[in-house]
Amino acid sequence: MKQDNRTDRIILGIDPGTNVMGYGVIHIKGTDAKLICMDILSFKKSPTHTIKLKSIFEETTRIIEQYRPDEVALEAPFFGKNVQSMLKLGRAQGISMAAALHRNLPVFEYSPKKIKQSITGKGTSSKEQVALMLQRILAFESLPNLLDATDALAVAMCHYFQNRMPSGNKADKKYNSWETFVSNNPGKVSGL
Amino acid sequence: MKQDNRTDRIILGIDPGTNVMGYGVIHIKGTDAKLICMDILSFKKSPTHTIKLKSIFEETTRIIEQYRPDEVALEAPFFGKNVQSMLKLGRAQGISMAAALHRNLPVFEYSPKKIKQSITGKGTSSKEQVALMLQRILAFESLPNLLDATDALAVAMCHYFQNRMPSGNKADKKYNSWETFVSNNPGKVSGL
Secondary structure, X not given: OOOOEOOEEEEEEXXXXXXXXXXEEEEEEOOEEEEEEEEEEEOOOOOOHHHHHHHHHHHHHHHHHHHOOOEEEEEOOOOOOOHHHHHHHHHXXXXXXXXXXXXXXXXXXXXXXXHHHHHHOOOOOOHHHHHXXXXXXXXXXXXXXXXXHHHXXXXXXXXXXXXXXXXXXXXXXXXXXXXXXXXXXXXXXXXX | OOOOEOOEEEEEEEEOOOOEEEEEEEEEEOOEEEEEEEEEEEOOOXXXXXXXXXXXXXXXXXXXXXHOOOEEEEEOOXXXXXXXXXXHHHHHHHHHHHHHHHOOOOEEEEOHHHHHHHHHOOXXXXXXXXXXXXXXXXXXXXXXXXXXXXXXXXXXXXXXXXHHOOOOOOOOEEEOXXXXXXXXXXXXXXXX
């Protein structure tokens, strides 16, 4: 079983959405980051919202089983245009998080602004600018058609950048694994 | 294994929330509805939002394993005061739904107004009025301290009432089980 060694670990980045979910996987070895894969999953053809949710859970679980990440980083916007879209986004976010936490993986959340800032230095960069910078850093040949994949890769890289800084992790929200939390906080977990 | 017999089935009602989750279980036998249990789970002491989400998933799974419902009905408000609260509520809703769908249970959503209307005849009834009517219908002795339990019981009863009507189910959103859907719609499920 892989140990939680900071110099050799796999990070899964997820950009959850109700129609398209992006994901990117990187391998950190020493101070080098290497691209393992990035892709998108489309749920647009799912006939109902709930079928989408079911797919998000199953697919996140499948990706975790396939790539066995040590940490999961999510792009999590906290603001949106209207309550309807935020409810749907919340469902998609929550399900991806549950699939990861259910596997006892630590989950980290980063705002879109923070992700862009950590990749390009500017919180207002476009998706294309972020993608081009990632291409340069990770040296992959062609950009994917859908930028949801590079968005997800950006979350994973953002998480890596935050962790390699001497001041430690600067996630917007940081959660240790469930087991670690419970063992460190006996009696603090309600509803169990 | 229990068959999907409309005259003998167990319905789990859930009122998902970020701080408190209510649940109620009823047993339908012929035209009679019998209370099996109702209770609440509090996540207020969970130190982070994600620990709450993890608990919601684990607890919904536990309740499903314990009571083995044939159908799950959720109270699902589609409107809220602000995008922040709707994002959190969306996460809680989505996770409860994922736990049920993951077990291949059909999930039904009802709006708070529809639930009240089906129990008391009025969509504007108070929680107390709904609780008192449920007490009369199901003949239980004392009301629980927290009305989130009776709210959840109301969802289960609402689902039962909708189904026993000759015109069939009138859920706001109705989803068949995953397996049934996939077998009936080959090729329609994306991302698998």
